Amino acid sequence: MPADIVSEINSNINLNKRPERIISLVPSITELLFDLNIGSAVKGITDYCIYPEREIKNKIKVGGPKNVDFKTVKAINPDLIIAVKEENNKHQIVELAKNYNVLVLDIVDYKSALKGIETVGKYCFCENDALNLINDIESSFTELSVNVNKKSIYVVWFNPIIAAGTDTFINSFMQKAGFDNIIKNSGYPKLSVDTIKKLNPEFILLSSEPFSFTEEHKNIFEKNIPEAEVIFVDGEMFSWYGSRMKKAPKYFMSLDNSIV
Numbered sequence: 001m002p003a004d005i006v007s008e009i010n011s012n013i014n015l016n017k018r019p020e021r022i023i024s025l026v027p028s029i030t031e032l033l034f035d036l037n038i039g040s041a042v043k044g045i046t047d048y049c050i051y052p053e054r055e056i057k058n059k060i061k062v063g064g065p066k067n068v069d070f071k072t073v074k075a076i077n078p079d080l081i082i083a084v085k086e087e088n089n090k091h092q093i094v095e096l097a098k099n100y101n102v103l104v105l106d107i108v109d110y111k112s113a114l115k116g117i118e119t120v121g122k123y124c125f126c127e128n129d130a131l132n133l134i135n136d137i138e139s140s141f142t143e144l145s146v147n148v149n150k151k152s153i154y155v156v157w158f159n160p161i162i163a164a165g166t167d168t169f170i171n172s173f174m175q176k177a178g179f180d181n182i183i184k185n186s187g188y189p190k191l192s193v194d195t196i197k198k199l200n201p202e203f204i205l206l207s208s209e210p211f212s213f214t215e216e217h218k219n220i221f222e223k224n225i226p227e228a229e230v231i232f233v234d235g236e237m238f239s240w241y242g243s244r245m246k247k248a249p250k251y252f253m254s255l256d257n258s259i260v
Helices: 003-011 027-035 070-076 090-096 110-123 127-142 169-176 193-199 215-224 235-239 243-259
Strands: 022-024 042-045 080-084 102-105 150-157 161-163 179-181 203-207 229-233
Touching (some): 003 090, 003 102, 022 027, 027 042, 027 080, 027 110, 042 070, 080 090, 090 102, 102 110, 110 169, 110 243, 127 243, 169 179, 169 235, 169 243, 193 215, 203 215, 203 235, 215 229, 229 235, 229 243
Parallel strands (some): 022 042, 080 102, 150 179, 203 229
Antiparallel strands (some): 150 161
């Protein structure tokens, strides 16, 4: 989704009070809204929203982030829909913006993720809660201490093998965790085992989401790329922007200690 389209969609938002009916189209944003104490206004969520577990049980499901059910959206008649440029379907977001206030966040790294929290706070009229959360996240990262320059590849999918490239939030958090991403393509490039072998990574990180890697997948990488250490990592800690970022530094230090 081009930046000019994002700017145009966001510039058309017309809210003069705290929204009472919000639809979140991204799981991490759903969690964020509850942590900003506006969860009671969240009426619609995606099929993949899982936090906070108890509070979302009775929320209306509107489909997947890239496959929104427009009839369900219409029934909710939201004051505000929150989407993320990388996560949601451009054409659906543009269509939704014709009839509803749609806020599109452009999150590609740590800094833009914090800006995203601030922006959600602004449009949801909970600025103080957003600023307090940002302060908590920044404080937690000041305590982060890990070994750096671990040459690595972060894998998000298998068959085809897809890895996180540059200009992604995952890439930014790999750096925070001390992993030097040796994939220099933008976005999420498809890779072959031979390509990965030639890149000679020290570590291959198998994410817990969106693909569920198993020991069988780990064995395939270990067999074909024996020089690399293959480890399972918590995908939520590497890819969930929002309030879960506060928990990431502690996890990164624990991960670092486990592989040294």
